[in-house]
Amino acid sequence: MSVTARTLTCVDTTLQDPLVGQVLDGRYRVEARIAVGGMATVYRALDTRLDRVLALKVMHPGLAADATFVDRFIREAKSVARLAHPNVVQVFDQGADGSYVYLAMEYVAGCTLRDVLRDRGALQPRAALDILEPVLAALGAAHRAGFVHRDMKPENVLIGDDGRVKVADFGLVRSVDTVTNTSGAVLGTVSYLAPEQIEQPGAADARVDVYACGVVLYEMLTGEKPHDGDSPAIVLYKHLHEDAPPPSAIVPGLPFELDELVASATARTPDVRPYDAVAMLAQVREARAALSADQLDAVPPQALTTEHDNTEDRTSVIPRSLTVPRPLPVNEDDGSALNRTSRLASPPPPPPRRRRGSGLPRGPLAIVVALLLILGVGAGVWYINSGQFTKVPALIGKTEAQARERLSQEGLDVGKVKHAYSDTVKRGRVINSDPEVGTRIRNNDSVTLTVSDGPKTVELADLKGYRLDKARLRLKNDGLEPGMVTREFSSDVIRGFVIRTDPEGGTELHAGTAVALVVSKGSPVDVPDVTGESLEDAKADLTEAGLKVKVATEQVNSEFDKGQVAAQTPGEGSRAAEGDTVTLTISKGPEMVEVPDVVGDSVDDAKDALEAAGFEVDEDRGILGLFGDTVKSQSVDGGDTAPKGSTITIEIR
Structure with missing residues (x-):
């Protein structure tokens, strides 16, 4: 479920919701219900402390009663709150008020990708890639930080009124019983499940998000899902x-090139797909570079809206659905809004008639005066209501020159021209205006434009030799994010210091990109085999090798004598870093087992009985027993005990 004020999954605001009008946690005043999903309801709310509008996601009370579910909800919310990326819907706060468990999140006014697909059908390749790239950038940052979304679909891709693309519901809550439920909402969800999520519901790595993005790309290009059916079971199959x-x-x-992108991302075998969203983003950019302008701007036959200005083919200016009603304030309906509008547009009531003898001119002069009065009043009303005002026209996505010309046509001037970085709006095009588009202003007023300088890029520093905490701090100071940390042996780099980064130093990156760090585990040490040694000898050998020793509290039976080392972790042949710990398990001695009496039995029966008791069997046939099949004697008499796993010799006659 997406956090947007203009989603087509509209909720009847006239319904009474017990939370609307309430203040949660003494801070968040709930103003209106935005949408309802299977796990939570999303409200528009006001943070009364910071005086800002945000989205409040409140878990359904039935789920909030499940302590395990709430714990995971809170734990994952904290993880996502640390993921700072311009294309991820941010989590500001988490808390509980009685039975209400909530998340306070960034409020994105706009629409969802699902709304766009419903209104426009298939998209032009350029628009599809313009949406997909920031989605992959958000997922890539998450993947490098160790997060997996697990529920990518058009409903979770938000497109703001300012053109920004954001990914919502970022790994906060897993679906509840989504495979077996047969509701339409779940059918939409199973359309984006990777095969391994179906076969192993608990398995989810970065490649499941890559698969879902491949399905979303297919849907943007064609207006249809690649796999469809009358039931979830058919889609899953x-x-x-x-x-x-x-x-x-x-x-x-x-x-x-677009066919190849979809095929690569939706490969049924995970190993064939790009290993994460960063790798897929690289493929998308390669494909875009290989396409001509005509190929990128081709209007597919499935498009529901084919007549539009080419300058509005960017993600930043995909129009909001014209069928979506304006979000209404609490307890307001369409009729009341219409009544207010009609009152504002109605002409003023005529002046009261004067009594005879009041001194007004009579005859032709009176007619002229009356006409002038009517014209004057009409001109005044026109001047006040419309003549001196106009609206700021649509400017987002236009070049600065186009924006100036459009403002000039409306009788407006260009004030200041500011510049800002943007990950979604092409360099040289308008990001926003002040006043905003659609605002009613006086003729000849000026409009301030903010023009995109393109995405802000940062040169990744060479972090080799930095201590891990210093490397993370340097990344943050440079406008980048520390990503996933892996560790390798190194004879050249001190333990705990950075060996290299991915991507490597000197690479130009968008601000906010996560950078993976490879950190040294120190010089490798071959772990010696100390099983069978006394504890003192084992400690001496491991300490000499530069390793630490830990003794397990529990002892085990083994083939070794009591007090000797029965097992070690890591074992012989393993490599560890200098200073790593080897855990030793001490033997209680062999387990003693009663030996079955097999004298007089056939060879096969005797072997079966001895092996079932845990012994190895050795046959002694001699010369006379070559053709015999009966046990004459056994090395340990029946009824006596012997170490489990030891060998019992049987003499055959």
Whole structure:
């Protein structure tokens, strides 16, 4: 479920919601209900301390009663709150008020990708890639930080009124019983499940998000899902047994580069897909570079809106649905809004008639005066209500020159021209205006434009030799994010210091990009085998090798004598870093087992009985017993005990 004030999944605001009008946790005043999902309800709320509008996601009381579910909800919310990325819906706060468990999140006014697909059908390749790239940037940052979204779909891609693309519901809550439920909402969810999520519901690495992005790209290019059916079971079967068809099979003329993108991301075998969203983003950019402007701007036959200005083909200016009603304030309906509008637009009431003898001019002069009065009043009303005002026209996504010309046509001037970085709006095009588009202002007033300088880029410093905490601090100071940390042996770099980064130093990156760090485990040490040694000898050997020793509290039976080392972790042949710890398990001695009496039994029966008791069996046939099949004697008499696993010799006659 997406956090947006203009989602097409509208909620009847006239319904009475017990939370609307309440103040949660003494801080968040709930103003209106935005949307309802299977796990939570989202409200528009006001943070009364900071005086800002935000989205409040409140878990359904039934789920909030499950302590395990709430613990995971809180734990994952804290993790996502640390993921700072411009294309991720941010989490500001988490708390509980009685039975209400909530998240306070960034409020994004705009629409969802689902709304766009419903209103426009298939998108032009340029628009599809313009949406996909920031989505992959957000997922890539999460993947490098060790997070997996697990529920990527168009409903979770928000497109703000300012053109920004953001990913919502970032790994906060897993679906509850989504595979077996047969509701329409779940059918939409299973359409984006990777095969391994179906076969192993608990398995989810970065490649499941890559698969879902491949399905979303297919849907943007064709207006359809690659796998469809009358029930979730049919869709799940197709995910497991059928490859996604190439988009060009639905939209003839689509370039093969886009077919390859979809095929790579939706491969049924995870190892064939890009290993994470960063790798897929690189493929997307390569594909875009290979496409011509005509290929990128081609309007697919499935598009529901084909007549539009080419300057508005960017993600930043995908129009909001014209069918979506304006979000209403609490306890307000369409009728009241209409009544207020009609009152504002109605002409003023006529002046009261004067009594005879009041001194007004009569005859032709009176007619002229009356006409002038009517014209004057009409001109005054026109001047006050519209003549001296106009609205700021649509400017987002236009070049500065186009924006100036458009303002001039409306009788407006350009005031200041500011510049700002943008990950989604092309360099040289308008990001926003002040006043905002649609604002009613006086003629000849000026409008301040903010023009994009393109994405802010940062040169990644060479962090080799930095201590891990210093490397993380340097990344943050440079406008980047520390990502996933892996550790390797190194004879050149001191333990705990950075060996290299991914990508490598000197690479130009967008601000906010996560950088993976490879940290040294120190010089490798070959772990000696100390099993069978006394504890004192084992400690001496391991300490000499530069390792630490820990003795397990529990002892075990083994083939070794009591007090000797029965097992070690890591074992012989392993490599450890200098200073690592080896855990030793001490033997209680062998387990003593009663030996079965097999004298007089056949060889096969005797072997079965002895082996079942845990012994090894050795046959002594001699010369006379070559053709015999009966046990004459056994090395340990029946009824006596012997170490489990030891060998019992049977003499055969």
